[in-house]
Amino acid sequence: MVVALLLVPRLVWRLANPRPEPPGRPWERRIALWVHRLFYLLTAAVVVAGYLITTADGQPVVVFDHFQLPATLYGLNNQADIAGRWHNGLALALMLLTALHTVAAIKHHFIDQDQTLTRMLRPVSDKRHDIHEVKQQEE
Numbered sequence: 001m002v003v004a005l006l007l008v009p010r011l012v013w014r015l016a017n018p019r020p021e022p023p024g025r026p027w028e029r030r031i032a033l034w035v036h037r038l039f040y041l042l043t044a045a046v047v048v049a050g051y052l053i054t055t056a057d058g059q060p061v062v063v064f065d066h067f068q069l070p071a072t073l074y075g076l077n078n079q080a081d082i083a084g085r086w087h088n089g090l091a092l093a094l095m096l097l098t099a100l101h102t103v104a105a106i107k108h109h110f111i112d113q114d115q116t117l118t119r120m121l122r123p124v125s126d127k128r129h130d131i132h133e134v135k136q137q138e139e
């Protein structure tokens with residue numbers, strides 16, 4: 001539920017702000033764009049499937065004993081089982097994508113020796129990265 005609650009402001013932020021251009025060749029940037037989109041899509045789908053398991057019998061989702069998310073779609077044939085299977089499969093896909101993302105970040109840092117990993121850990125504006133990269137090229 002924490003992920004579900006954080007996802008909404010994150011998506012609003014992402015859509016309201018310009019996307020920092022990832023470093024790399026055009027095909028690498030295209031893959032990066034789709035991997036990032038897939039992260040959002042899988043996360044949202046895991047959350048929806050989890051909601052459908054929990055509310056399959058018409059009960060609301062109780063969030064930290066503070067508020068409730070009402071059941072909206074419930075009572076479908078084998079809803080909990082089917083949503084459960086999707087939930088597990090999508091969560092596994094999310095974990096595999098996370099592993100791929102980690103390997104790619106490590107490759108960028110140690111093999112390509114570019115700013116990809118440091119940008120993930122210490123995000124600053126594109127302008128400052130440009131300045132940093134120019135300085136590195138001058139050295």
Ligand code: HEM
Pocket residue numbers: 001003004043046047048049050051052053054061084087088091094
């Ligand atoms: C990105 C967020 C989430 C991830 C990565 C995630 C991942 C998982 C994983 C790995 C399992 C264990 C599957 C197994 O081994 O049996 C699980 C089970 C479960 N999750 Fe989630 N989950 C997320 C969000 C949610 C949300 C938002 C809900 C409910 C509103 C939820 C409800 C459940 C339920 C009810 C189970 C038990 C299902 C069963 O017994 O088969 N999950 N989740």
